[in-house]
Amino acid sequence: MDLHPLKLDELYKEANSSEWSFQSTKDIKPLNEIIGQDRAKQAVSFAMSIREKGYNIYAVGRNGLGKRTMVMRYLKNHHENKQERFDWCYIANFKNMRSPLALSLPIGKGQPFKTDIQDLMIKLVKSIPLAFENELYLSRVDKLKIELNSKQETEVNKIKIKAKKQNIELKLTQSGDYQFTALNGDKPHTEETFELLSEAEKNSFDEVITQLEGELRSLIRSLTEHEEKYSNKINELDIEITKAVLDKYFIDYEKKYTNQKDVIKYLEEMKDDIVKNLDLFTSESPQLTDSVNDVVEQKIPRRYQVNLLVANQKEHYPIIIEDNPHYHSLFGYIENSTFKGTVFTDFTLIQAGNLHKANGGVLLMDANKVLERPYVWDGIKRSLRTKSLNFSSLEREVTLTGTVSLDPEAIPLNVKIILFGDYQTYNLLQQYDPEFHELFQVMADFEDEMDRNINNEYKYAQFISSIVKDNQLLDCDQSAIKKIIEHSARKTGDQNKLSLHSAEIASLLREVNYWAQTEKANIISESHVLMALKSQELRASKIKDEILNNIKKEITLLDLEGYKVGQVNALSVMSTPNFSVGAPSRITATISFGEGEIIDIERDVELGGNIHSKGVMILTAFINSLFGKNKKVPLKTSLAFEQSYYGVDGDSASIAECCAILSSFSNIPLRQDIALTGSMNQFGYVQAIGGVNEKIEGFYNACHIKNTGRKHGVIIPKSNQHNLMLNEDVRQAVKNKQFFVYPVEHISEVIDMMMSESFEQKISCSNHLNDNLMAKIFSNIDEISKLSEVK
Secondary structure, three states, rough: OOOOOOOHHHOOOHHHHHHHHOHHHOOOOOOOOOOOOHHHHHHHHHHHOOOOOOOOOOOOOOOOOHHHHHHHHHHHHHHHOOOOEEEEEEEHHHHHHOEEEEEEEEOOOOOHHHHHHHHHHHHHHHHHHHOOOHHHHHHHHHHHHHHHHHHHHHHHHHHHHHHHHEEEEEEOOOOEEEEEEEOOOOOOOOHHHOOOOOOHHHHHHHHHHHHHHHHHHHHHHHHHHHHHHHHHHHHHHHHHHHHHHOOOOOOOHHHHHOHHHHHHHHHHHHHHHHHOOOOOOOOOOOOOHOOOOOOOOOOOHHOOOOEEOOOOOOOOOOOEEEEHHHHHHOEEEEOOOOEOOOOOOOHHHHHHOHHHOOEEEEEEEEEHHHOOOOHHHHHHHHHHHHEEEEEOOOHHHOOOOOOOOOOOEEOOOOOOEEEEOOOOHHHHHHHHHOHHHHEEEEEEEOEEEHHHHHHHHHHHHHHHHHHHHHHOOEEEEHHHHHHHHHHHHHHOOOOOOEEEEEEHHHHHHHHHHHHHHHHHOOOOOOHHHHHHHHHHHHOOHHHHHHHHHHHHOOOOOOOOOOOEEOOOEEEEEEEOOOEEEEEEEEEEEEEEEEOOOEEEHHHHOOOEEHHHHHHHHHHHHHHHHHOOOOOOOOEEEEEEOOOOOOOOOOOHHHHHHHHHHHHHHOOOEOOEEEEOOOEEEEOEEEEEEEEEEHHHHHHHHHHHHOOOOOEEEEEEEEHHHHOOOOOOOHHHHHHHOOEEEEEEOOOHHHHHHHHHOOOOOOOOOOOOOOOOHHHHHHHHHHHHHHHHHHH
16 A cells, blocks of 8 residues: 555544534523533432432542533432431430430421420510419418418427426527527526526426427427428429419410421420429529520520521522531531530530531532541441431540530431542542442543534534633634634544543633733634633743753754664653643664664663553564564664653654664664654554654654754554644644655554655555565674674
8 A cells, every 4th residue: 555644634623613503602502511421420310319328429530520510510400309308406305415316397397496496485484483473373382381380380389388387498599499498487597597506406407408309309300391291382383383384385386286296295395394494494593504505695494495407498409519528517516615614515516517418418529538537438438328427526436535425316317429539549449448339339430522523513612602601701703612622622632532621621711711801802713712722831831942942952962854774763742730742752773792682771770661661572572573583683682762861651662663673683774854653563563652743743843943944754653643633833834745744554664664765755565574674684684693603
């Protein structure tokens, strides 16, 4: 077959704007969904439709593909609100205050319930004290008190009279104690008068007083029983009054929540607890239960408040984005407060996490951020596995202290979690975490690119229109849209693909808009797109300028004309995080006496990567298959990338290295006006490589800056032809027939091209090396073999 240079239209595929019916983005309906992600969309739809445990989603793909945007749009437009959702409250567990109860209410009922309980408490705080100031209550209390006092006075008077008859007086001391005193007539004996009494009289008084004191003690015990009965009657009265007040105010709420069994149970238990803790409503002294809340002024006891943890809305489907996932932000936490220097906590200080807020909906997080935070990943797995949310104190989990804290009732969890991450993280989790696949069974794989056809080009125009509208940018005319689509194809490195890296396209459009505004344009055109692309390259192309400057100053040695034995111009790509540039590299091969080995100098000095070393080994196998089938090749070949100091990897220099070796074997020089790039297999077939556009442009830039005035060209694998999206400078040189791109399929085509004298002639090729070349090489090998035998 004949080898021809590629035509101009084969070097660059223009957008098919002739089929477009619009003139600018103003005429295009914006796209409401992410294009080209049907596979990921189907995965998300599948996972969201299954309610069973474990069908959570890991969205995998490069950053900037619009993973989160696509998922958000899908959830907002396609979610089916089938999952049960509730408002969640924490309320007091009156049987055990350390274990608050979780109360579920229908959507939208949480805040009204909290307000109802607060209103009820405000009424009780005012009404209960007033009930104990009622005349009826006070009269009943006075009646009981009079009865008690009458009994006390009657019994005490009996002892007084009995004592009086025996010249003994019973009186009440200042300290409140009863005391018997011997009388001297109507007056108590003094110490002097009592000493004047006879011993018999003294003993008589002592005996009587001892007897009376015994009777008094019995009386006091009897009076204590009377006081206890009185106290019980007062307590019964208080309970009666309190229940009357409670029944009056509770009845309306019990009717309102008659269908809510848990609420009715809570109200019944609350009534019983209020009766037991009546002093919280009647005591004037400040209580800890009255502090640290907005309702301090209303003096509502904290144990009767409602902690509304999550309040949902019927029309609002919970979609929570957690940008900073740490333990407390996800699982909530229990605050502490102080009262008169004492640290305390209770159920009103429980704070919800984003898992509570997303319950019944979806929670979106970045996988790497989740894995970076301590205890977060284990907590997520535990919650998904048990389908519940526990308020376990992180401090208790990581320390050995036995600090007393709350143990709230767990809340049932029904949530879909979507993690966004890369392939490496996904593979590591699959390999090292046995629970990962069980809990995240659906992978949403986001594409980097999509097919380029007329239909998808129009969708891409819609995508551009949506970015313009969302960011309030100037509209793009048809030429600008065309250039952006072509730039997108170049970013993929394929004429027939379009990049789905939406973040890069959006960033480019913002820069284009800036340049259009700088020129005070009313619409974005192709020239503004070119200005933005040139500006982007200028900011990142320092490495390109350094490479070309070294070539111009001949610091980097490069021959671009003539012929050289064992020397060839190969092409490589040098990259920074945001820029790639092609550069020519001189490869040389020398031979000496040996046993057929090929020495890869880059590998021996540990500057060659594994893939490059593999390429050299394949090349060695190819050379030996040609010349070493019958006997050893008596040559040692040394291969080197000249002036390479930072390492070499990849196998794209294989055909160039092969040409250099065959040139050294045959002593036939190689053309220096042509550069080579391409991998090869053990049978000599040329294989595709990466960075073909950058490599061709890099060689063109080197030729341009050296200004040789000659024609130049590049040989590439034919399988890379569809990757060509060359820049305007190279295409113009091709148009002027100053630069050529040749596609090849076999190394024989490369050898014929590199060792021929005419550059533009059609070359007749086959999948075998030229017979004259082979004869020359075998002749040289035979001569060297004879010399080796003589020595």
